[in-house]
Amino acid sequence: MNLYSKRYLVISACAGALFATAIFHFIGKLQPQADSQSTAVSLSETAQTESELSVKNTEELVEQTESSNNSIEQSMSSVNATTVAVSSSGYTQDEAQNVAVYEKCNEAVVNITTQTMSYDWFYQPLGLQDSGSGSGSIIDKRGYVVTNVHVIENAAKITISLSDGTSYEGKVVGSDSECDIAVLKFDVPSGVNLKTIEFGSSDNLKVGQKVIAIGNPFGLERTMTTGIVSGLGRPIQESNGPLIRNMIQTDAAINPGNSGGPLLDSSGKMIGINTIIYSNSGSSSGVGFAIPVSTARRVVSDLIQYGKVNRGVINATMYPVSTLTRYVRFPSAIKGGILVSEVSSGSNAERAGLKGGTNENALNLRTRRGIISIYVDGDIITAVDNISVNTQADFDSALEDKRPGDTVTLTVYRNGKSEKVKIKLDGNTNSI
Numbered sequence: 022m023n024l025y026s027k028r029y030l031v032i033s034a035c036a037g038a039l040f041a042t043a044i045f046h047f048i049g050k051l052q053p054q055a056d057s058q059s060t061a062v063s064l065s066e067t068a069q070t071e072s073e074l075s076v077k078n079t080e081e082l083v084e085q086t087e088s089s090n091n092s093i094e095q096s097m098s099s100v101n102a103t104t105v106a107v108s109s110s111g112y113t114q115d116e117a118q119n120v121a122v123y124e125k126c127n128e129a130v131v132n133i134t135t136q137t138m139s140y141d142w143f144y145q146p147l148g149l150q151d152s153g154s155g156s157g158s159i160i161d162k163r164g165y166v167v168t169n170v171h172v173i174e175n176a177a178k179i180t181i182s183l184s185d186g187t188s189y190e191g192k193v194v195g196s197d198s199e200c201d202i203a204v205l206k207f208d209v210p211s212g213v214n215l216k217t218i219e220f221g222s223s224d225n226l227k228v229g230q231k232v233i234a235i236g237n238p239f240g241l242e243r244t245m246t247t248g249i250v251s252g253l254g255r256p257i258q259e260s261n262g263p264l265i266r267n268m269i270q271t272d273a274a275i276n277p278g279n280s281g282g283p284l285l286d287s288s289g290k291m292i293g294i295n296t297i298i299y300s301n302s303g304s305s306s307g308v309g310f311a312i313p314v315s316t317a318r319r320v321v322s323d324l325i326q327y328g329k330v331n332r333g334v335i336n337a338t339m340y341p342v343s344t345l346t347r348y349v350r351f352p353s354a355i356k357g358g359i360l361v362s363e364v365s366s367g368s369n370a371e372r373a374g375l376k377g378g379t380n381e382n383a384l385n386l387r388t389r390r391g392i393i394s395i396y397v398d399g400d401i402i403t404a405v406d407n408i409s410v411n412t413q414a415d416f417d418s419a420l421e422d423k424r425p426g427d428t429v430t431l432t433v434y435r436n437g438k439s440e441k442v443k444i445k446l447d448g449n450t451n452s453i
Contacts, residue, residue, distance in 0.1 A: 122233050122289040123245050128184040128216040129159045130282055132237045133168055133191070133205075135176035149178055156236035156282030157181070157205065158218045158291060160321070164189075164209040167321055168281030169296055170196045171262075173203055181207050184216075184243060195324030199263045199421055200316055201296055204324040218283055221290025223269065223313035226250055234273040234295055234309075236282030248273030248307075256418070257310050259297055264414035266421070268310040269293045275309035284311040293317075319422070333423040333446025336368035337361050337375060339402070340395060341413045348384055349397045355434060357411030361399040373444040376400045376435060403439070404432035425449070 136149040155172030179191035189207035196203035252270035284293035293311030300306040378396020405419035425448040
């Protein structure tokens with residue numbers, strides 16, 4: 022057995038401790054290097070991934086840009102094609118539409134001239150003299166023409182001139198002063214194929230919608246003007262004429278001579294009959310009015326079939342309150358309305374309970390026809406179907422589109438208070 026000295030043992034222990042410390046220190050240095058290498062690898066991989074994503078995003082952006090450029094090129098190609106199409110025809114879309122409507126309809130617009138008989142102081146006829154002119158529309162190949170009543174009023178002779186220069190004598194088939202619509206007819210020679218204008222619809226018109234007017238202003242035949250629908254549902258009354266409801270207002274130029282001509286939509290269908298202008302000078306001021314074709318269609322049908330409009334009526338003798346105020350003191354509550362003087366015996370009005378006046382309150386007036394008696398204590402009609410009635414024009418207008426057999430509700434002033442009376446309208450052949 023080897024024996025070591027105490028000194029030797031101490032030196033060996035110190036040497037072992039130093040060796041262990043060196044080994045531990047060496048291992049500590051190796052670990053950070055490994056971690057550093059791992060981190061470097063991770064950062065390298067992240068950088069590579071971001072680079073790949075960047076490349077991918079760039080590729081997608083390029084693809085989107087190319088797609089967008091293709092779309093733009095296609096759109097520009099489409100625009101260019103449209104531009105080429107318009108310029109090759111020589112007209113814009115609006116111009117082409119105007120031309121098409123004019124070519125379709127102008128030959129169906131006629132010039133109407135009238136002559137009246139003149140008389141001397143002894144009421145002896147002196148002969149015919151020119152009276153006026155207007156426009157009209159051929160609506161049937163058999164020679165039917167629609168125009169305004171005021172165009173042919175008091176005419177002794179009516180001449181209808183066509184687009185080809187030929188002229189024919191026109192005969193009045195029927196007229197309706199309440200709507201200012203008249204139907205004429207001329208004999209069509211065999212072999213002549215007339216152009217006509219088709220009725221459209223005025224029920225769905227919108228303010229701002231394009232309209233076209235064709236007529237003969239100042240004798241300038243088949244002049245076309247364009248504009249828009251400026252307003253709808255206008256109640257218009259000219260001087261002492263009838264009140265016409267639901268008129269179409271337009272800024273299309275309408276001048277003297279346009280009356281009776283068509284107001285057309287962009288497809289060339291009639292939506293109105295040009296009738297009235299508001300003007301201080303007598304020429305167009307951008308405010309014109311046309312009778313809606315919904316009214317014209319109904320009136321024209323009756324005029325051709327019956328020679329008159331078959332309206333429902335209240336069979337009673339009635340007077341506007343405004344014409345009697347100088348003779349009668351009405352209750353303060355009454356500012357207007359229609360006085361019922363007498364009710365026809367056996368009429369629907371009598372059965373409904375409408376009341377006329379009594380003999381005790383009779384106003385006797387001397388007229389050109391002799392003395393008439395007005396019974397002033399009868400019912401006073403102030404409204405028809407909740408439409409206020411102040412004048413005769415109001416009353417006639419409220420019943421204008423009613424047919425025999427229709428029921429209306431009258432508001433009447435009776436014995437100091439208002440009452441409702443429902444009446445079934447009679448035909449207009451049973452007048453008092």
